[in-house]
Amino acid sequence: xxxxxxxxxxxxxxxxxxxxxxEEKRYVSDELSTWVRSxxxxxxxxxxxxxxxxxxxxxxxxxxxxxxxxxDNTGRTAWIPLKELNTQPSLRIRxxxxxxxxKTLTDKLSNIDNTWNQRTAEMQQKVSGSDKTxxxxxxxxxxxxxxxxVAQKKVNAANLQLDDKQRAIIMQxxxxxxxxLGAGLLLGLVLPYMIPRRKRKDRWMS
Numbered sequence: 302x303x304x305x306x307x308x309x310x311x312x313x314x315x316x317x318x319x320x321x322x323x324e325e326k327r328y329v330s331d332e333l334s335t336w337v338r339s340x341x342x343x344x345x346x347x348x349x350x351x352x353x354x355x356x357x358x359x360x361x362x363x364x365x366x367x368x369x370x371x372x373d374n375t376g377r378t379a380w381i382p383l384k385e386l387n388t389q390p391s392l393r394i395r396x397x398x399x400x401x402x403x404k405t406l407t408d409k410l411s412n413i414d415n416t417w418n419q420r421t422a423e424m425q426q427k428v429s430g431s432d433k434t435x436x437x438x439x440x441x442x443x444x445x446x447x448x449x450x451v452a453q454k455k456v457n458a459a460n461l462q463l464d465d466k467q468r469a470i471i472m473q474x475x476x477x478x479x480x481x482l483g484a485g486l487l488l489g490l491v492l493p494y495m496i497p498r499r500k501r502k503d504r505w506m507s
Contacts, residue, residue: 337379341368348379354390357381 334352338345341363351357357371360378368380 335381335385337371337381338368339379341366341370341380345380349377351381356390357386359386 334350336347337349337351339348351373355373357373360370360372362369362383363380367383369383369386370378370380371386372378
C-alpha cells in the first residue's frame with residue numbers, strides 16, 4: 302500500500318514537472334546556420350556554414366539536385382539547397398528596418414500632431430481676436446445708438462423750445478399790433494374832440 306502511494310506521488314510530481322515545463326515560453330533564435338557543400342548535392346563534402354539572413358550572390362542553379370551555387374561576402378563559392386535561399390531579407394535584417402520605419406512614422410505623426418496643435422492654437426487665437434473685435438464693434442454700435450437717441454431727444458426738445466419761442470413771438474406781435482391798432486382807433490376817436498374846429502365865416506355876411 303505504501304509503495305502504491307509512493308508510485309502515485311512520483312507520477313504526480315512528474316506530471317506537475319511536465320506541466321511546468323510545458324507552460325514556460327521559449328523563442329526560436331534567428332541566429333541559425335545552414336551547411337554549404339562543395340558541389341550540387343548531398344553527397345558532396347561540407348565546406349562550411351552560412352548564417353541565417355546573410356546576403357549572398359546567386360551564381361547558378363542545378364534543377365536536378367535543387368542546389369544553387371552562391372558566393373558569400375568573403376568571396377567564397379559553395380553550393381546550398383535552393384530551399385535555404387529566400388528573396389526576402391531575414392527577420393534579423395527586416396526587424397531593424399521596420400523599427401526604423403516605425404520610428405520615422407512616429408516622428409512624422411508627432412510632427413503632424415505638433416503642427417496640428419500649433420495651427421489649432423493659432424485658429425483659436427484668431428477666433429478669440431475676432432470675438433473680441435466683434436464685441437468691441439457691438440459696444441461701439443450700442444454707444445452710437447445711445448448717442449443717437451440722446452441727440453434725437455435734444456432735437457425734439459429744441460424743436461419744442463423753438464415752437465414755444467415762435468408762438469411767444471407771434472403772440473407778442475399780435476399783442477403789439479393789437480395795441481397799435483387800438484391806439485390808432487382811440488386816437489381817431491379822441492383827436493376830433495381835442496382839436497377845436499375853426500368857425501367858417503359866412504360869406505353872405507361879408
